[in-house]
Amino acid sequence: MPDEPRFVVQLHRASSTHFDLRLEVDGVLVSWAVPKGPTLDPTKRRTAFHVEDHPIEYFHFEGVIPKGSYGAGDVTVWDTGTWKLRRGDDARTAVEAGDLHVELSGEKLRGRFALVRRGEKGDREQWLLVHKRDEDAVEGWEPHDHPRSVLTGRTNDEVAADADHVWLSGAEAASAEVVVAPREQEVEEALAALDELGRQGTWHLFGRELKVTNLDKELFPGRDGEPPVTKRELLRYTAAVSPTAVPYLAGRALNLRRHPNGAQTKGFWHKQRPVHAPPFVGSWGNPEADEGETSTYAVVDEAAALVWVSQFGALEWHPWTSRTDRPHQPTYALVDLDPGERTSWGDVLVLARLHRTALEHVGVEGFPKVTGRRGLQIWIPVRRGPTFDETRGWVETLSKTVGAVVPELVSWKWEVKARGGKARLDYTQNAINRTLVAPYSPRAAPGAPVSAPISWDELDDPALRPDGFTIRTVLERIRERGDLFRGALTTSQRLPTLG
């Protein structure tokens, strides 16, 4: 017996709010827009406008359609299930005749419905949608009383605020859905598909195809008696962390730190988007690049593109602190606590606590993370406006005030050799195309440590280490603690004048 055809109802907030009822018929979605929405109430007749068939790829789309494109707004999967024809034996014929009787088995919609054509309104066919009086009928039942997505439990407001999927109306259906941040089930499917591959092959993940090679290659030496980390394990981590990590990279030029032969070999900067990168890896042409300079950068706007970065042998992700639409206006000010040879981890913690106190004192929120090497950074989200000169000057004032408290720990000398092994509070990273490693990026070091966000309270945890979290442990930490860096994306603040 063939599988029963499926149906979906999407709640779509575009120029007007409506419900889109779509029935799977012969590989396409036969569709009606229902302004007041379907109801189980058999006393209510609902106007439905027959609209053009939609591609099957749109079936479970939930996310955002960007401004300026067809249907711009937000979409949730309000209901889904299977359907049966209850009169006649051919759905297409029934639709053409304007008289369709179906039974829906969804999570919200159940029972028998009739869809009947009543005439034309403008250039649109106007139909009526009614629930039959059957055992599933419920008088007084209204769709807006049941607003949440059956796919993710979210409301349209929540989807709009966290656009994990985007639909590009102008693109071919097969590539119109951009998976910015995959959902749990998609990640599990992707990981299972990777497990199926031998040493190389085509990995289907997040709606994309990616050729992956040398999966058994050891990319990071083991640490503390643990086995080495293979490329397969790195790709697995990258796919699994992508829902959390991609928002810190999206819309920004990305400098890649490549170690194609593994973390134990010398790495090099790769600041150009390779021409052979797959098309879903974004690009940005820097309009101000001088002759001979890198002009086209890679931009990671979706999960599969980040996985490509790892396949490419880039073990570290270093995004710009400005976005490509306004490259001269940073969205973060950076405090980089860069230890010298004689700086202990305890010294780094002293400097971090002093910065915490200073930020509290001036009423500014900063977000700390360990680097995965020896240091610690604080990212300070900034509402766009100030230039790099301004954020650099602000961090310089802040850090010099802190440094004056502990002159025995800090050097302001540019030359490493002149610093006497002391730490450097490197405000000069606040400049265009100067980058710090991204949150959740691996580091090219034994054991595959990760630059992991921490809470301020963890500075007082004696177990905290700058390289203590690895690609083998940080996912569990995200599950338990959530994304401790999220406020760096959502906080809108101005830097106050420092007196």
Ligand code: MN
């Ligand atoms: Mn619609």
